[in-house]
Amino acid sequence: MNAAVITGLVGALVGAGVSVFTTWLTQRSQLQRELAQRRFGELTRWTSEKRVMFRDIHVATNDWSHLLRVVARNGGHSVSDEELREVERRLHGLVYDATLLCSKRVYDLVDDAEKELQRLTVSLGRATQYDSAGSPEQAKLMAEKAVAEDFPELREIRLRLMKAMRAELAPPPVDDVDRSAPAPRQ
Numbered sequence: 001m002n003a004a005v006i007t008g009l010v011g012a013l014v015g016a017g018v019s020v021f022t023t024w025l026t027q028r029s030q031l032q033r034e035l036a037q038r039r040f041g042e043l044t045r046w047t048s049e050k051r052v053m054f055r056d057i058h059v060a061t062n063d064w065s066h067l068l069r070v071v072a073r074n075g076g077h078s079v080s081d082e083e084l085r086e087v088e089r090r091l092h093g094l095v096y097d098a099t100l101l102c103s104k105r106v107y108d109l110v111d112d113a114e115k116e117l118q119r120l121t122v123s124l125g126r127a128t129q130y131d132s133a134g135s136p137e138q139a140k141l142m143a144e145k146a147v148a149e150d151f152p153e154l155r156e157i158r159l160r161l162m163k164a165m166r167a168e169l170a171p172p173p174v175d176d177v178d179r180s181a182p183a184p185r186q
Contacts (some may be wrong), residue, residue, distance in 0.1 A: 005158070050102065050165075054169070056094055057165075061117065064179065068121060072146035084121060084126055092114065095111055110161065118131060122134045124142050125138070
């Protein structure tokens with residue numbers, strides 16, 4: 001065999017190997033980039049909806065607890081049952097939304113807040129959608145306690161809920177970002 005033929009064959013094999021290797025590298029980096037984009041998209045997909053829902057949850061729990069403070073301070077005369085039921089229904093709808101959009105930690109805390117608000121409502125002598133009103137004696141004792149302490153269990157739940165909401169809305173950690181992507185230009 002001629003040396004030129006052998007050299008040509010070796011050159012063709014090396015060229016084909018390099019071509020296959022560069023094609024594999026290109027496809028691998030494209031796949032990694034697509035996976036990183038998909039991960040980031042999944043992490044941020046519902047962020048705007050969660051922000052609105054978290055605000056609505058905060059407003060509903062605040063409204064309900066405000067109505068309960070008025071009930072405790074004024075003997076409940078200036079708060080109608082319909083006002084309490086409306087805010088209860090609003091928060092209950094948000095609990096359902098939280099099951100669809102939030103982490104288990106946030107959902108559990110929203111559910112805990114709703115249960116505590118229902119317990120406080122009943123304790124203050126007012127009925128909820130699911131429970132009948134507590135006794136007048138219990139309501140009087142609870143009203144005195146509420147005026148003095150301002151619902152400490154509810155406050156603690158709401159603080160943990162706000163912390164969990166902030167954590168859920170935080171940007172993804174740096175480790176989840178594709179490091180092979182070029183840094184943004186400034």
